[in-house]
Amino acid sequence: MIFELLAGNLTHGLLLGGVYGVATMGLSLIFGVINVVNVGHGQFIMVGAFVTLILFTALGLSPVIAIPVALIIGMALGFLFFYTVMRKLIKAPELASLLATFAVGILLEELAKLIFGADFRGYYWDVGKIILPFTTIPMSKLYAFIGSIAIALFLYFWFSKTRSGTAVRSVIEDSEGARVCGVNVDWIYALSFAIGIGITVMSGVLLTMFIPVGINPYMGGAYTLKAFVIAVLGGLTSPYGAFFAGLIFGLVENGAYTLFALIPGVAPFSLTVSLAFWMLFFLLLVKPTGLLGKK
Amino acid sequence: MLKVENIESGYGSMQVLWGPSLEVKKGSITSLLGPNGAGKTTLLMTILGSIEPWGGKITYEDREVTHLPTHKKVDLGISLVPEGKHLFVDMSVHENLVMGAYRKEALKNIDDSLELVYSLFPVLKERDRQKAGTLSGGEQQMLTIARAIMTKPKMIMLDEPSQGLAPKLVAEVFETIQKLEAEFGLTILLVEQNVVASLNAASYVYILHEGRIKVEGNPEDIRGSADIREAYLGI
Known part of the structure; x- marks a missing residue:
């Protein structure tokens, strides 16, 4: 019985982990290239969730279409915030960029509240389900997982095979070295920020498959925290590490939920929420460069 | 000039x-x-x-x-061999050289440039699949000069x-x-x-x-x- 439950939750955890992974790839890319911790990260996930909701409920468009739309909107927002806010802050002290991204996050939250109100919303994308011996998986979650793998592979391909992706890697490794090779480093900063935000907004689309009634202007903060933990787990500057760390985090989170539920007198959900903190705490104590990180 | x-x-x-x-x-x-x-x-x-x-x-x-x-x-x-090398230590020797030919004009001549730097520094050819970070100090300095030559300066x-x-x-x-x-x-x-x-x-x-x-x-x-x-x- 408990094993069935655990197997079921781990399956869902793995599927959700893919979405966590993609969400964190955006954070890692931005941190890796411009050394800015995007404290407003989760709010961009929220933007993706609302994009999906609007397309589905107002225009009747499937979330599959929302994915490219989210990428375009995300990249547009990324370029907008880069050239208006971030560009001057790359060389500024860290506190300045932390405050700026925090402010951007609040701005997005309040704009969303102004437009959509503070209610929890959701939609139901009925594309069938798969019945396994130990659990039932809605096809929408499976699609989200496949989508997350596709996005991760796409990013991997861009990174390792294309000229601009290689330039991004060179800037992550040594921006001064990239500059003497003739890489337009300032453009790579802008492009990476835009793609990082684009990926993050796309992950918001995928996330909606897991939160049937959880779309809300203030939903982002929780995901910022999770993304931080996953990013540290994955070694901070490595987008691949981030994806695999996302899978691990999804498994741990959902597995732990099942186990916490066995402890009498404990509210398993609240304990699971605090799990991210505990993981971050122990990780920084034991291996500050991240489980999958180098050095 | x-x-x-x-x-x-x-x-x-x-x-x-x-x-x-x-x-x-x-x-x-x-x-x-x-x-x-x-x-x-x-x-x-x-x-x-x-x-x-x-x-x-x-x-x-x-x-x-x-x-x-x-x-x-x-x-x-104009090309610079910077102080402190600024190599891409996680990339291979070959990838570092290809990065040197990043600009479009340099990319057109990449085969000739590669031949040139490998003839100048044969040791780089021997190690072209190796990560730049694993080279000795002298080899890294050669790679930095070679990377600058790759820009077709x-x-x-x-x-x-x-x-x-x-x-x-x-x-x-x-x-x-x-x-x-x-x-x-x-x-x-x-x-x-x-x-x-x-x-x-x-x-x-x-x-x-x-x-x-x-x-x-x-x-x-x-x-x-x-x-x-x-x-x-x-x-």
């Missing part, structure tokens, strides 16, 4: 360069000497544009390039290329620099701590001190003047 006039720049509010001027003649080796902290690295970075000049003028091949962004200067054939600025190398390797680096000038017609601006070797290699010498050019002249004259050697070069 390159003319720097009264250039001023620095970091934040700290001024480092107080209007030095210098000229690098086509097809020659020009040496820039001076003690630590004189502003030599800052001057090279300002010429390449990774530090924005505050004032003054930079002319390259009769064209004003004072505020041209770095990647455009690389297009024009007309002028190479080298910032302390022999720093931290064993005497035998220092001699090799200087041999390579002289070869680049003599056999490939490249123009060289050389910043070095190794005064003796620089005076031997260069055809004209500038001495930078506290952000200003204090002395300039032929290497023979500088070698001949006990005052200059004592005041600025410590030899």
Whole structure:
């Protein structure tokens, strides 16, 4: 019985982990290239969730279409915030960029509240389900997982095979070295920020498959925290590490939920929420460069 | 080929360069000497544009390039072997060289450039699949020079290329620099701590001190003047 439950939750955890992974790839890319911790990260996930909701409920468009739309909107927002806010802050002290991204996050939250109100919303994308011996998986979650793998592979391909992706890697490794090779480093900063935000907004689309009634202007903060933990787990500057760390985090989170539920007198959900903190705490104590990180 | 006039720049509010001027003649080796902290690295970075000049003028091949962004200067054939190498240590030797040919013009000639650098530095060919971070200090310095050659430059600025190398390797680096000038017609601006070797290699010498050019002249004259050697070069 408990094993069935655990197997079921781990399956869902793995599927959700893919979405966590993609969400964190955006954070890692931005941190890796411009050394800015995007404290407003989760709010961009929220933007993706609302994009999906609007397309589905107002225009009747499937979330599959929302994915490219989210990428375009995300990249547009990324370029907008880069050239208006971030560009001057790359060389500024860290506190300045932390405050700026925090402010951007609040701005997005309040704009969303102004437009959509503070209610929890959701939609139901009925594309069938798969019945396994130990659990039932809605096809929408499976699609989200496949989508997350596709996005991760796409990013991997861009990174390792294309000229601009290689330039991004060179800037992550040594921006001064990239500059003497003739890489337009300032453009790579802008492009990476835009793609990082684009990926993050796309992950918001995928996330909606897991939160049937959880779309809300203030939903982002929780995901910022999770993304931080996953990013540290994955070694901070490595987008691949981030994806695999996302899978691990999804498994741990959902597995732990099942186990916490066995402890009498404990509210398993609240304990699971605090799990991210505990993981971050122990990780920084034991291996500050991240489980999958180098050095 | 390159003319720097009264250039001023620095970091934040700290001024480092107080209007030095210098000229690098086509097809020659020009040496820039001076003690630590004189502003030599800052001057090279300002010429390449990774530090924005505050004032003054930079002319390259009769064209004003004072505020041209770095990647455009690389297009024009200006290349820098930076101090501290700035290699991509997680990439292979081959990938580092390919990064050198990042600009479109350089990319067109990538096969010829690769052949050239592998003939100059055969050891890099042996290690071309190895990560740059696993090379020895001397090999890394060769790779840094090779990466600069991959940009298809007309002028190479080298910032302390022999720093931290064993005497035998220092001699090799200087041999390579002289070869680049003599056999490939490249123009060289050389910043070095190794005064003796620089005076031997260069055809004209500038001495930078506290952000200003204090002395300039032929290497023979500088070698001949006990005052200059004592005041600025410590030899």
